[in-house]
Amino acid sequence: xxxxxxxxxxxxxxxxxxxxxxxxxxxxxxxxxxxxxxxxxxxxxxxxxxxxxxxxxxxxxxxxxxxxxxxxxxxxxxxxxxxxxxxxxxxxxxxxxxxxxxxxxxxxxxxxxxxxxxxxxxxxxxxxxxxxxxxxxxxxxxxxxxxxxxxxxxxxxxxxxxxxxxxxxxxxxxxxxxxxxxxxxxxxxxxxxxxxxxxxxxxxxxxxxxxxxxxxxxxxxx
Numbered sequence: 001x002x003x004x005x006x007x008x009x010x011x012x013x014x015x016x017x018x019x020x021x022x023x024x025x026x027x028x029x030x031x032x033x034x035x036x037x038x039x040x041x042x043x044x045x046x047x048x049x050x051x052x053x054x055x056x057x058x059x060x061x062x063x064x065x066x067x068x069x070x071x072x073x074x075x076x077x078x079x080x081x082x083x084x085x086x087x088x089x090x091x092x093x094x095x096x097x098x099x100x101x102x103x104x105x106x107x108x109x110x111x112x113x114x115x116x117x118x119x120x121x122x123x124x125x126x127x128x129x130x131x132x133x134x135x136x137x138x139x140x141x142x143x144x145x146x147x148x149x150x151x152x153x154x155x156x157x158x159x160x161x162x163x164x165x166x167x168x169x170x171x172x173x174x175x176x177x178x179x180x181x182x183x184x185x186x187x188x189x190x191x192x193x194x195x196x197x198x199x200x201x202x203x204x205x206x207x208x209x210x211x212x213x214x215x216x217x218x219x220x221x222x
Contacts, residue, residue: 042138
């Protein structure tokens with residue numbers, strides 16, 4: 001039986017797996033108990049890229065001027081009204097955040113519930129921050145961009161402890177012309193962010209974006 005991602009039994013198993021991370025540095029093939037395979041694989045990559053989890057880790061940032069340039073040149077910019085209507089407005093009412101990033105994991109827009117956004121600022125989940133797997137370890141946007149697949153990451157499944165209070169779901173966005181990844185849509189918040197409805201909602205929004213891009217020439221990626 002598959003345990004719910006946010007359920008206490010599974011989260012306790014994930015916490016125990018964190019205690020085994022040190023052993024992974026000595027034996028990379030070691031198992032991690034009940035930890036889901038895609039999360040365990042991401043932890044292993046995170047260990048290689050970042051070393052052991054730190055109590056505090058700051059994402060790499062870009063300046064406001066650089067962020068403005070990336071936003072203006074990115075194909076997400078002209079479809080923002082679609083995303084705001086389908087995702088941001090409902091997320092705000094549900095206490096959730098919607099983040100949009102480019103293919104490198106740079107967050108371009110972070111919108112939604114104001115209180116949740118203020119809390120997320122404490123871990124650097126803000127526009128201009130690099131939330132790729134190479135920068136911040138296991139998170140839904142980082143793993144979705146690495147794998148090219150929809151992903152959910154719940155609480156302690158995140159690599160770094162600073163992100164453990166949060167859950168997130170993310171889907172990659174692709175250029176309809178050639179299939180290359182050009183961005184990511186992420187839903188972040190409490191357990192509602194990994195509910196059974198989260199990925200279908202994100203996937204529907206992503207398809208609406210893809211349809212808009214197919215109807216109009218897709219600009220070059222930012």
